[in-house]
Amino acid sequence: VTAVTAFDESLLDAPLYGLPQADKERRLTAALAELTAHHRAACPSYRRLTDVPYLPVGLFKSHRLASVPADQITTTLTSSGTTGQVPSQIFLDQATAHRQTRALAAIMSHILGPRRIPLLIIDTSDLLKNRVAFSARGAGVLGMMTFGAQPRFALDPGMQLDRVVVEEFLAKHGEQPFLIFGFTFMIWATFLEQIRDLGMDLSRGILVHSGGWKKLADRAVDNPTFKAELRRATGLRRVYNFYGMVEQVGSVFLEGEDGLLYPPAFADIIVRDPETMEEAEVGSIGVIQTVSMIPTSYPGHSLLTEDLGVIERIDQAGLPGCGRLGKAFRVVGRIPRAELRGCSDTHAATAEAHS
Amino acid sequence: VSDSSAQRVTVRVPEHAELPLTDLLAALLAAPPSTPFAEDALAFVDAFSRRLLADPISRAHPELMALGFFMRKAEITRAQADRAAAARPELVEVPVGLVFHIPPANVDTIFMYSWLQALLAGNCNLVRLSARSSPVVDHLCQLLCELLAAPAFAAVRGRVAMIQYRHDVAITSEISAHAGLRVIWGGDATIDAIRHAPLPPHGRDLTFADRFSLMALGSTAVAAASAAALATLVEQLFNDLYWFDQAGCSSPRLCLWIGSDDQAAAARSRLWPALAAFANHRGYHPDLAMRMAKEVFCHRAVLDGPVSARRHYGAALTVLEVSTLEGLGRDHPGAGLLFEAVVASLDELVPWVTRKDQTLTHFGLAHEQLLDLARQLAGRGLDRMVPVGQALQMSRWWDGYDLASEMIRRVHIVK
Numbered sequence: 001v002t003a004v005t006a007f008d009e010s011l012l013d014a015p016l017y018g019l020p021q022a023d024k025e026r027r028l029t030a031a032l033a034e035l036t037a038h039h040r041a042a043c044p045s046y047r048r049l050t051d052v053p054y055l056p057v058g059l060f061k062s063h064r065l066a067s068v069p070a071d072q073i074t075t076t077l078t079s080s081g082t083t084g085q086v087p088s089q090i091f092l093d094q095a096t097a098h099r100q101t102r103a104l105a106a107i108m109s110h111i112l113g114p115r116r117i118p119l120l121i122i123d124t125s126d127l128l129k130n131r132v133a134f135s136a137r138g139a140g141v142l143g144m145m146t147f148g149a150q151p152r153f154a155l156d157p158g159m160q161l162d163r164v165v166v167e168e169f170l171a172k173h174g175e176q177p178f179l180i181f182g183f184t185f186m187i188w189a190t191f192l193e194q195i196r197d198l199g200m201d202l203s204r205g206i207l208v209h210s211g212g213w214k215k216l217a218d219r220a221v222d223n224p225t226f227k228a229e230l231r232r233a234t235g236l237r238r239v240y241n242f243y244g245m246v247e248q249v250g251s252v253f254l255e256g257e258d259g260l261l262y263p264p265a266f267a268d269i270i271v272r273d274p275e276t277m278e279e280a281e282v283g284s285i286g287v288i289q290t291v292s293m294i295p296t297s298y299p300g301h302s303l304l305t306e307d308l309g310v311i312e313r314i315d316q317a318g319l320p321g322c323g324r325l326g327k328a329f330r331v332v333g334r335i336p337r338a339e340l341r342g343c344s345d346t347h348a349a350t351a352e353a354h355s
Numbered sequence: 356v357s358d359s360s361a362q363r364v365t366v367r368v369p370e371h372a373e374l375p376l377t378d379l380l381a382a383l384l385a386a387p388p389s390t391p392f393a394e395d396a397l398a399f400v401d402a403f404s405r406r407l408l409a410d411p412i413s414r415a416h417p418e419l420m421a422l423g424f425f426m427r428k429a430e431i432t433r434a435q436a437d438r439a440a441a442a443r444p445e446l447v448e449v450p451v452g453l454v455f456h457i458p459p460a461n462v463d464t465i466f467m468y469s470w471l472q473a474l475l476a477g478n479c480n481l482v483r484l485s486a487r488s489s490p491v492v493d494h495l496c497q498l499l500c501e502l503l504a505a506p507a508f509a510a511v512r513g514r515v516a517m518i519q520y521r522h523d524v525a526i527t528s529e530i531s532a533h534a535g536l537r538v539i540w541g542g543d544a545t546i547d548a549i550r551h552a553p554l555p556p557h558g559r560d561l562t563f564a565d566r567f568s569l570m571a572l573g574s575t576a577v578a579a580a581s582a583a584a585l586a587t588l589v590e591q592l593f594n595d596l597y598w599f600d601q602a603g604c605s606s607p608r609l610c611l612w613i614g615s616d617d618q619a620a621a622a623r624s625r626l627w628p629a630l631a632a633f634a635n636h637r638g639y640h641p642d643l644a645m646r647m648a649k650e651v652f653c654h655r656a657v658l659d660g661p662v663s664a665r666r667h668y669g670a671a672l673t674v675l676e677v678s679t680l681e682g683l684g685r686d687h688p689g690a691g692l693l694f695e696a697v698v699a700s701l702d703e704l705v706p707w708v709t710r711k712d713q714t715l716t717h718f719g720l721a722h723e724q725l726l727d728l729a730r731q732l733a734g735r736g737l738d739r740m741v742p743v744g745q746a747l748q749m750s751r752w753w754d755g756y757d758l759a760s761e762m763i764r765r766v767h768i769v770k
Contacts, residue, residue, distance in 0.1 A: 045658050058651040063658055274643045275670065287643070306647060335644050 007034035011293060012102055014265040016110050017256075017324035021314050024326060028268055031293045032301055039299035042067035046299040054289050054304040057247045060088035068093045068297045079136045079246045087135075088247050093297035096249065100294055101146065103250035107264055108147045111240060111254070112206060118173040119148020120166070120205075122182025122191045124155045136246040137183065140210065144181040154182075154191065161194035170200060177204050183211035184241065187230075188221060196233045203235030208254075210242045214334060223259060243331050248303050250294030253329070260312055260328040267292035269329055271311050272304075285310045285332055308332040362526050367484060367496045368517035369503040376526055379516055380481075380533060383453060386513040389477035391448045391763050392435055396474050399511045401428045402502055403471070412494055417598065418464045418747075419491065425749055426471060434751065434759060447766040450477035451559075452535030454762065457549060459540040460485035462599060463492050466517075468749045469538050469758070474514065476762035481530055482517040528552040536762065541565045541604075561761055563754050566604035566713035567685040570595070570743065571701060574614030576719025577622035585625065588718060589633045591744025592626075595716055597639050597671075598747050602689040605714040605739070605746045609683070610674075610695040611704060613720065619697040623674075631668035634691065639671050641690035646670055652688040660684060662694075680707040701728045708736035713754060718743045 008031050011024070019027075039046045045065055049055070059065065066073065072093045079088040092100070127138045145151050152169050156162045169178075180202070182191065187209055207230070216226065223241060230236045243253040243261050253261040253269065263269050270279055271286040280286035288309040291302045309331045317323040364379065366372040389396065407413050407423035414420070424430070454473040458466035470480045484492060496517065503512040520526050531537060531552040539549050540563045550560065570592075580588060596606055612619035641649070656662050656675055660683055664676040671691045677683050680696055680703070698704065701724055715737055717725060725740045738755040741748065751759045 049654055049657055052654070056647065056651040056654060058647075059654050059658075062655055274646075275640075287647070304647075304650070335647055336642075337644055 007031055007038070007293075009099075009293065011266040012099065012106070016106055016264045017262055017326060019265050019325060021326050024265060024268070028266070028291065028293065032291055035293060035296065035301040038296060039067045039301070043299050054291075054302040055299060056304045057088065057245065057306060060090060060247050060300075061086045064089060064091070065300075066091040066298050073297065077136065077139050077246050077249070090246055090249065090300065091298050092249065096295055096297040099296070100143075100249040103264065103266060103294055104143055104252060105147065107252050107254055108144075108208075111208070111238075112147065112177075112179060116147060116149040117176070117206075118169070118178040119145065119151040120154055120169050120178060120180045121145070121148075121151055122154050122180065122187050124157050124159060125153040126157045139246065140183075141181065144179075144208070148179045148181070155186075159186075159190060161191065163194075163198070166195070166200065170202075174201060174204060177206060180205045180207040180236075182207075182209055184209045184213065184226075185211055185215045188216055188219075188226060192230060192233060201235055202230075203237065205234075205236050206238040206240070207236055208240050208242065210244060213331070217333065223255075243307075245290075245303075245305065248290050248292050248295065248300050251290050251292040253290075256324050256328065258328070260330060262324045262328055263326060265326075266294065269309070269311070269327055271309055271329070274308075280311075282311050282314060287335065288331070306335050308335060362520075362523065362529070364518045364520045364526065366516055366518050368482075368499045368515060369512045370500055376529055379518070380530065383479045383481060383514070383516060384533060386479050387510065389450060389510070389514065391450065391477045392438070392475060393477055395508065395510050396477065397431065399502065399508050400426050400431060400471055400475060402508075403499070404428070406498060406502065410498070416491055417594075418462075419495075421748065422464050422467055425468065431475070438759070445768055445770075447768060448763045449766055450479075451762060451764050452478065453533050454478045454480050455530050455534035455537045456480060456482040457537070457539045457545070458482070458484075459542075460487060462540075462603060463489050464495075465540060465749075466492075467495060469540075470515065470517075472751065472758045473536070473538075473762045474511065476759065478536070478762060479514045480516070481534075482515070483527075483530075484517050484519050486519050486521055488519075524552065531558075534558055536561065539563065559761075561756060561758075563604075565711070566754070567609075567687070567711050568605050568607050568714035568716070568746065569609035569611060569712065570607035570716040570718070570746075571611040571613055571704075571720060572622065572626075572717075572743075573719025574612045574618035574622040574697075577626055578618060580625075585629060588743060589626070589629045591742075592630055593633050593637060593639075594744055595746035596630075596691065596693075597634060597637075600641060600645065600689045601687075601691060603747055606689075607714070607716055607746060608685075608687045608693065610693050611701075612695065612697045613700060614697070615699070616697050623695065627666070627668050627672060627674055631672040634671035635669060639691070641670065645688070645690040649673060649688045649690050649692055652686070652692065656694075680704070683707070685711060700724075702731070704728070705731050708732055710736050712736040714739040714741065714746055716741055716743045716746045 011027055011031065043065060045063060073091045074094055075092040075097055077090040077092065121141055123141055127141055152165050154162060154166050227239050230239060241255040244251055251267040253263050256262050268291050270289040270291065272278065272289055273280040273284065273286050285308055288305045288307045289303065290305060293301060295301050309329050311327050311329045313328050315325050317325065362376045363373050364376050366374055366379065404423050404426040407419055408427065413423060456466055456469045458469060466482050466484065470482050473480050502508060527549060531554055534554055535557065536559055537554060538561045539546050543565045546562050546564055554560070577588070599606065601608065612622060653665060653673060653675065657665065661677045661679050661681065662675045663678040666674045668674070673692045675694050677694050677696045683694060717740060729737065751757060
C-alpha cells in the first residue's frame with residue numbers, strides 16, 4: 001500500500017466562499033484527479049471499479065473501503081440510519097481526521113468568528129458513551145464540541161428538555177453570542193416544543209443544525225417556517241442549516257443568509273440529470289454528487305448521493321450580506337423509493353408478522 | 356395465537372362483504388362436490404376468457420391478454436384431450452377438496468391461473484389477495500363478480516371466495532387446517548412463514564419459491580440472423596425481460612453465449628444495442644430509484660463477483676460480462692441488467708446450476724442439446740426450457756409441477 005501521495009491542498013487555505021467557480025473548478029479538478037490516482041493505487045477495491053466517476057454512497061454500507069492499512073485507521077464512523085438499515089462504515093486516519101478538523105474550523109469560524117463561544121448542544125451526553133465507533137450523530141456533536149467552549153447538553157438521557165441546564169446556560173452566557181447545535185428534527189420536535197412557552201431568550205444565539213428535512217416535510221414544516229417559528233418563540237435570528245453526510249467527511253454545505261446552501265472552497269456539488277446522469281442545467285432538479293479533497297484514507301472524494309437537489313445560481317452573490325461565490329443550491333429531498341414488482345419477497349411483511 | 360372464530364375478513368369475490376371467517380369457511384366446505392372438467396366450470400372459464408379478451412382495459416395490460424389466451428376454449432379443449440388420452444380405466448379422478456391459494460402481491464395475474472386450474476379440477480377455492488390492491492386486481496375482481504352473478508354459474512359461485520386480510524397467523528392457520536392443497540407463491544420467507552400453519556394430515560403444499568432464470572443464445576445464430584429475424588428476436592427478448600421490470604422469476608438475468616469468444620463478440624455487438632434501442636422505442640424507462648439500485652448493485656457485483664467488463668446501453672440495459680460462472684451469485688436488482696458469459700457449449704452450465712434455477716429461454720440451439728442438458732442436470736435445477744419470447748408465458752407445467760394434475764386426486768379401482 002502506498003503512502004498518501006502529496007497533493008495540492010492549497011484550497012484548504014483559500015477563501016471559503018470567495019473563489020469564482022471556474023477558478024475553483026480548475027484547482028479542485030486537479031486535486032481530485034490526484035486523489036483518484038491515490039485511491040486507485042492504495043485501495044484494491046477502488047482499483048477494481050475502473051473508470052467510475054463517483055461511488056454510490058450505498059457502497060459504504062456493504063463494503064469496507066479503505067485506502068490506508070488497517071493499523072493506520074484511528075476512527076471508524078458509522079451512519080445512524082433507521083433501525084434495520086445497515087450503516088455505512090467510514091475509516092479515518094490521522095491525516096484525514098486532521099484535514100476534516102481544519103475544514104470544519106474554517107467553515108465554523110466563517111459564521112462564529114475566530115473566538116470559541118459557549119456551546120449548547122440539543123442532544124444528550126449519552127450519545128458520546130461509545131468512544132470506539134461513533135454514530136454520525138455522535139461524530140457531528142463531537143466535531144462541533146471543538147468549536148464551542150464549555151459545552152452543555154440540553155436534553156436528558158430520556159431525550160426530554162433538561163430545563164435546569166438550559167436556564168443555567170442562559171443565565172451565564174445568554175447576554176453574549178453563543179452557539180447552539182443539534183439535529184433539525186430534534187430541534188423542532190423536542191427542543192422548540194418544550195421551550196416554546198417558557199419565554200427563554202435565545203436572541204444572541206447562533207443555531208447550526210443538520211439532519212435532513214424529511215420528517216419535517218411530513219409535518220409540512222419547511223426552512224422558512226422553521227426559522228420563523230424559532231424566531232417568534234425564542235428571538236433566535238441567526239439560524240444556519242447545513243447539508244452533509246458521514247460518507248464524505250468535511251463536505252459541509254452551509255446555508256447562506258439567502259437560505260441557499262454553499263460548498264466551501266475544497267468541496268463542491270454536481271447535480272446530475274436523473275435521465276442521462278449528465279450534469280444538469282442550473283435550475284434543474286437532479287441527483288446530487290458531492291466531491292471533496294478531504295478524504296484520503298478511504299475513496300470518498302467523489303460520491304453519488306441518494307438525494308435530489310437543484311443548483312439555483314453560480315457566482316452570483318445572493319442577497320445583501322451574503323456575498324458568496326460559487327454554486328448556490330437547495331436539497332429537494334430523497335430519491336423516492338421504487339415500488340417493487342416481481343414474484344419474490346412480495347409478502348415480506350407477512351413473513352415478518354408470522355415470524 | 357388469537358381466537359380466529361370471531362375474525363372477520365374482507366370478501367372481494369363473489370361479492371363484496373365483511374364476513375366472519377368461520378361462516379365463510381363453513382359455506383365453502385358445504386358446497387356440493389364437483390368433478391374435474393365439469394360443464395359449469397368449463398363454461399365459466401370460457402365466458403371469463405371471452406370477457407377478458409374483448410375487454411378494452413385488457414388491451415392496455417399484456418398480462419391480462421395472456422391470461423385470456425391461456426384460458427380460451429381451444430386451449431382448455433386441448434388440455435382435456437391430453438387428459439383423455441392419458442386416462443386409465445382403473446382410475447377415477449376427483450377433486451382434492453379445498454384449495455387455499457396464496458399468490459404473490461405484485462404479479463397481478465398469477466392468482467387467476469392458480470385458482471382457475473383448481474376450479475377446472477372441481478375444487479373449492481379460497482384465494483388470499485394481497486391487502487394492497489392494484490388496479491388490475493380490482494378490475495379482475497369486478498369482472499369475476501359480474502360473471503358469477505349469472506344464474507348459470509350459481510354452483511361455481513359457491514366454490515370460490517377471494518378475500519383480503521391483514522397478516523394474521525390465526526386466519527392463515529384456520530384456513531390451512533381445512534385445505535387439501537395449499538398453493539404458496541414466494542418469496543422464500545413467505546413460504547417458511549406460511550408453513551408454520553399446519554395442514555390436515557392429507558394436505559399438501561405446492562410451493563413456488565424465489566427463482567433465477569437465464570437465457571442461452573447460439574452466437575452464430577444471432578450473428579447470422581437476418582435484419583427481420585434480429586428484429587423479432589429483440590422484441591421477444593424485450594417481452595422476456597421488461598414486462599415486470601425483470602423482477603419476474605422467469606425473466607432471464609444471465610445470458611449465455613454458446614460458441615467461441617469471437618462469435619459471441621460479433622453477436623453481442625449486434626444484439627445489445629438493438630435491444631436497448633427497442634426498449635427506448637417502447638418507452639421502457641425504469642424509475643430513478645430502480646436505476647440507482649442498479650448502479651449500486653453493479654458496483655457491488657464488480658467488487659464481489661467474477662465481473663470482467665461492464666457495458667452500459669442507456670438507462671434500460673446494463674450488461675456485466677463474467678469471465679467464469681464460478682462464483683457468480685444470483686442476487687439481482689431487476690430493471691434491465693444482464694450478466695453474460697461465453698461458453699463453448701451448454702455442458703459448461705451444468706456445474707453451476709442449482710435447484711433455484713427455473714427457466715432457460717433459448718434461441719438458435721438444437722432440441723437435442725436441451726434434452727441432453729436436462730438429462731445431465733438430472734434434477735439439480737431448471738424446470739422449464741422455452742424459446743425466447745415465452746419466458747413469462749404461464750403454462751400448466753411450472754416449477755416442476757403439472758398444475759392440472761396436482762389439483763386432482765385419483766381413486767384406484769381394481770376389478
